[in-house]
Amino acid sequence: MNPLYRNDRQGEFPDSWYVASTDIPPLRPALKGQLTADVCVVGAGYTGLSAARRLAEKGLDVVVVDAHRAGFGASGRNGGQASSGHHIDQRNLAHKFGKDHAAALWALSEQAKADIRENCASHIPEAAYKPGIVHGFYATSEAEDHRKEIAFRAQEYGYAQTRLLSPAEMSEIVKSPFYDGGQLDEGAGHIHPLRYALGLARLAEAAGARIYECSEVHRIVHGDPVTLRTNKGQIRARHVILAGNGYLPHIERKVAAKIMPLNSFICATEPLGDRAKDVLARDVAVEDSKFVVNYYRLSEDGRLLFGGRPSYSIGFPDDMSSALRQRMCALFPQLAGARIDYAWGGSLGVTMTRMPALMRLAPNVLAAGGYSGQGVALSGMAGKVMAEAVAGQAGRFDIIANLNVPNFPGGPAMRAPLLTLAMTWYALRDRLGI
Numbered sequence: 001m002n003p004l005y006r007n008d009r010q011g012e013f014p015d016s017w018y019v020a021s022t023d024i025p026p027l028r029p030a031l032k033g034q035l036t037a038d039v040c041v042v043g044a045g046y047t048g049l050s051a052a053r054r055l056a057e058k059g060l061d062v063v064v065v066d067a068h069r070a071g072f073g074a075s076g077r078n079g080g081q082a083s084s085g086h087h088i089d090q091r092n093l094a095h096k097f098g099k100d101h102a103a104a105l106w107a108l109s110e111q112a113k114a115d116i117r118e119n120c121a122s123h124i125p126e127a128a129y130k131p132g133i134v135h136g137f138y139a140t141s142e143a144e145d146h147r148k149e150i151a152f153r154a155q156e157y158g159y160a161q162t163r164l165l166s167p168a169e170m171s172e173i174v175k176s177p178f179y180d181g182g183q184l185d186e187g188a189g190h191i192h193p194l195r196y197a198l199g200l201a202r203l204a205e206a207a208g209a210r211i212y213e214c215s216e217v218h219r220i221v222h223g224d225p226v227t228l229r230t231n232k233g234q235i236r237a238r239h240v241i242l243a244g245n246g247y248l249p250h251i252e253r254k255v256a257a258k259i260m261p262l263n264s265f266i267c268a269t270e271p272l273g274d275r276a277k278d279v280l281a282r283d284v285a286v287e288d289s290k291f292v293v294n295y296y297r298l299s300e301d302g303r304l305l306f307g308g309r310p311s312y313s314i315g316f317p318d319d320m321s322s323a324l325r326q327r328m329c330a331l332f333p334q335l336a337g338a339r340i341d342y343a344w345g346g347s348l349g350v351t352m353t354r355m356p357a358l359m360r361l362a363p364n365v366l367a368a369g370g371y372s373g374q375g376v377a378l379s380g381m382a383g384k385v386m387a388e389a390v391a392g393q394a395g396r397f398d399i400i401a402n403l404n405v406p407n408f409p410g411g412p413a414m415r416a417p418l419l420t421l422a423m424t425w426y427a428l429r430d431r432l433g434i
Contacts, residue, residue, distance in 0.1 A: 002249055003246075003247060003248075003249060003250075003261055003314075003347070004067045004068070004216060004247055004249055006314060006315055007263075007315060007316040007345065007347075008068065008072075010067065010068060010214055011027060011068055011069055011072075011213065011214045012068075013069065013072060013076070014077060014344040014345070014346070015342060015344060016077060016194075016266070016268075016342055016344040017268035017299060017303065017305065017341070017342045018076060018077065018192065018193060018194040018195075019076075019194065020342065021192070021299070021300070021301070022192070022194050022195050022198065024198075025198065025201075027069065027213055027214070028069075028070070028211050028212060028213040029212060029213070030212055030213060030214045030215045030230075030232060030233075031063075031065055031212040031215040031230050031232065031233035031235070032232045032233050033232075033233050033234075034233065034234045034235075034236070035063060035233065035234070035235045035236070036061075036225070036235070036236045036237070037061045037062060037063040037210075037235060037236075037237045037238075038055075038060040038061040038062065038237065038238050038239065039051075039052075039055050039060055039061070039062045039063070039237055039238065039239045039240070039241065039390060040062075040063050040064075040065065040226070040228055040235045040237035040239075040240050040241075041055075041062065041063070041064045041065070041209075041240075041241045041243055042064075042065055042066075042217050042228070042240065042241065042242050042243060042244055042248070043064075043066060043073075043242065043243035043244040043245070043247070043248065044064050044065075044066035044069070044070035044071065044072070044201060044211055044213070045070075045071065045072075045073050045074065045075035045076075045197060045243060045244075045245065045247075045379065046075045046196075046197060046200065046375065046376070046379040046380045046383065047241075047243035047245065047368055047369070047379040047380070047382050047383040047386075048064055048066075048241065048243030048244075048383060049064070049070065049075075049197065049200035049201050049203075049204050049383065050200060050379070050380040050381075050382075050383030050384050050387070051241050051243065051383035051384070051386050051387045051390075052064045052204040052207075052209040052211075052383075053200065053203050053204040053207050053209065054383070054384055054387035054388070055209070055387045055390060055391070056204060056207035056208040056209040057207045057208075058387075058391055060390075060391075061208075062204075062208070062209040062210070063209070063210050063212065063235055063237070064204065064209055064210065064211040064212065065211075065212045065215040065216075065217055065228070065230065065235070066211070066212070066213055066214075066215065067214070067215065067216035067217075067247070067249075068213065068214065069213045069214070070197065070198060070201040070211055070213065071194050071197030071198050071201065073244075073245070073246070073247040073346065073347070074245060074246060074247070074346045074347060074348045074349075074375065075193060075194075075196075075197040075375075075379070076193055076194035076197045076198075077193070077194070077266070077344060077345070077346030078193045078264075078346065078348070078375065078376060079190075079193075079264075079266065079285070079287075079295045079296075079297070079305070079307045079376075080190045080191050080192060080193045080285065080297065080305075080376065081133055081188070081189075081190050081285045081287065081295060081297075081376055082112075082113050082116050082129075082188055082189050082190060082191060082376045082377045083133060083185075083188050083374055083376070083377060084109060084110075084113065084133075084159075084162070084185055084187055084188045085106060085109050085153075085374075086105060086109060086354075086355060086356075086374055086378070087354035087355065087372045087373060087374055088353070088354060088355060089145075089149045090102055090105075090106055090149065090152055090153055090156070090157075091148065091149055091152045093105060093106075094152075094156075097403070099156070101399070101402070103156065103157065104399045105399060105400070106153075106156075106157055106159075108378075108381055108385070108396065108399060108400070109374075109377060109378065109381070110157075110159075111381060112377035112378055112380055112381035113187065113188065113189070113377050115380055115381065115384070116129065116189070116191065116196075116376070116377060116380065117129055117189070119196070119199070119200070119203075120191060120196070123199060123203055124195065124196055124199030124200070124202075124203075126192070126195045126199065127191045127192050127193075127195045127196035127199055128191065128192050128195070128300060129189050129190075129191050130189055130190055130191075130283050130284075130285075131186055131187070131188070131189040131284075132184065132185070132186055132188070132189060132190075132282065132283070132284035132285070133184075133185045133188040133189065133190065133284060133285045133286070133287065134165070134170075134173060134174060134182050134183065134184050134185075134284050134285070134286045134287075135182055135183040135185070135286075135287055135288065135289065136170065136174060136176075136179040136182045136286060136287070136288040136289060137170075137179060137180050137181045137182050137183075137288075137289055138178065138179065138180060138288065138289055139180050140167070140180050140181055142180075142181075142289055143164055143181055146164060146183050147164060150162050150163065150164065150183070159187065161185060161186045161187030162183060162184065162185040162186070162187065163183070163184055164181065164182075164183055165181055165182040165183060165184055166181055167179070167180050167181045169181075169182075170182040172281060173280065173281050173282050173284065174279075174280060174281075174286055175278050175279050175280065175281065175332070175334070176331045176332055177333075178330075178331060179288070184284070188285075189285075190284075190285035190297055191376070192300075193376065200380075212233075215230045215231075215232075215233065216230055216231065216249070217229065217230055217249075217251060218230065218231070218249070218251065219251065220240070220251055220252065220365075222362050222365065224238070224363075224364060225237055225238050225364075226238075226239075226240045226362075226364060226365060228240065238364060239364045239365070239366075239390045240364065240365045240366070241366050241367070241368075241383075241386050241387075241390070242255060242361075242365070242366070242367035242368075243367075243368060243369070243382075243383065243386075244369070245259065245348070245349040245368075245369035245370070245371070245375070245379070246259065246260075246261035246262065246347035246348050246349035246350075246369070247261070247347060248369065252361060252367065254359060254361055254367075255357075255359065255361070255367045255369065257407040257408060258351055258352075258357045258359070258369075258370060258405050258406070258407055258408070259349040259350070259351060259357055259369040259370040260349065260350050260351070260370075260408060261314070261347040261348070261349060262309070262347065262348055262349070262350045263309065263314070263316065263345050263346070263347055264307060264308070264309045264345065264346060264347075264348055265307060265308065265309065265316075265320045265323075265324055265343065265344070265345040265346075266305055266306065266307035266324070266343070266344060266345075267305075267306055267307075267320070267321050267324040267325065267328070267340050267342065267343040267344075268299065268303045268304070268305050268306075268340070268341055268342040268343075269303050269304045269306070269328075269335065269338045269339065269340060269341065270303065270338060270339040270340075270341050271301050271302045271303055272298075272302050272303065272304060272335075272338065273302060275334070275335075275338075276298055276302045276304070278334055279298070279304055279332055279334070279335065280297070280298050280304075283297075283298060284297065285297040292308065292309050293308065293309070293373070294306070294307070294308045294327055294331065295307045295308070296328070303341070304328070304332075304335065304338070306324055306327070306328040307324070308323075308324060308327050316345045320343040320344065320345055321340045321343035324340075324343060325340055348371070348372070348373065348375060349369040349370045349371060349372070349375075350370060350372045350373075351370035351372060351405045352405065352406050352407070352408055353403070353405055353406065354372040354373075355370070355372070355403050355405055356368065356369070356370050356371050356372070356374075356378055356382060356400055356403075356405075357369060357370040357403075357405040358382060358385070358386070358397060358400040358401040358403075359401065360389075360401065366386045366389060366390070366397070368382040368383070368386060369382075370405065382400070384396075385397040385399075385400065
């Protein structure tokens with residue numbers, strides 16, 4: 001079944017707290033008839049909207065098409081954490097790719113966070129950027145690797161915004177009895193992701209981009225120009241950017257071979273009132289060191305937004321909240337009686353190496369995705385550097401593209417079973433504590 005509709009109805013946002021706390025704009029028209037453009041962007045999430053905005057600001061004629069709505073996919077459903085760096089730590093990147101390449105990747109990730117802060121401060125204040133991400137340890141032995149990474153970032157890049165938390169300091173912030181210390185990154189932060197996505201759409205349109213919703217691209221014919229066909233229309237464009245990530249249908253095999261959709265789920269409790277301070281004493285986002293990660297933070301109205309990946313099938317479970325409640329209450333027994341008001345899921349994109357995949361599929365066709373849990377910051381930067389590449393400045397695009405992310409073994413057909421086996425194994429390791 002088409003991944004665009006496996007778990008969603010066309011154009012209908014999920015029943016999430018993000019949607020309930022956002023003024024959703026009217027549905028934009030679907031593409032009908034024939035259009036021409038300098039650039040066609042497929043996918044109206046952080047990547048596509050960032051690219052569209054930058055290109056429109058350069059004076060190019062830009063059309064954005066989305067099978068659902070702007071901000072509908074992972075960009076409007078995620079945990080909201082704008083993290084530092086990449087999924088792989090900087091020491092390992094330097095060892096694998098060399099210090100210069102690792103430093104360039106770090107600079108891009110820092111600029112990605114700076115862009116979010118600037119956008120929120122100047123253009124999208126409703127996204128409510130807040131500084132601070134805590135990483136929780138389940139054993140004091142985990143601290144040594146993090147200590148080395150903190151020292152490496154400070155020495156190589158002058159980044160001094162991360163520090164270790166002793167078990168006592170951790171328990172002052174995160175009121176769970178199961179963490180044995182942690183790490184606080186004051187240079188990272190968190191946002192309301194759906195409001196941010198809709199703000200990017202507003203900025204792209206203000207710059208001159210045209211956005212068409214409920215307009216799935218079902219065929220791409222390469223050439224100069226490229227022809228993109230939807231159910232009711234057709235676009236001929238000099239350049240194309242594919243920005244569907246985990247929601248991109250199988251219209252480009254080279255993208256599908258590298259990027260695997262992986263589901264993640266979030267629930268929102270009832271407003272906790274005074275009990276909120278008995279869960280988190282600071283307005284920070286938290287993630288922990290389990291492979292099958294838990295992530296959570298407080299909402300502006302005092303709910304706990306708690307996320308994780310309790311299901312590895314391609315379809316959403318009928319009951320998303322029960323497994324999340326179990327994981328939440330295991331960490332915070334004091335929430336055993338709290339009501340769950342919302343539960344929703346979404347699909348992110350992961351790669352074999354957990355590093356983002358930027359690709360030049362043809363001289364005038366670019367694609368990006370596979371942010372592997374780091375997409376709040378990195379996806380916007382991917383859109384920005386693809387816009388630069390379309391405009392003839394491919395230097396920063398190549399920094400990421402030259403990571404040469406490999407295909408999943410067996411190609412698109414084997415991605416799901418292989419990843420399911422791997423994730424099930426790591427989930428068992430987490431449960432066994434090994």
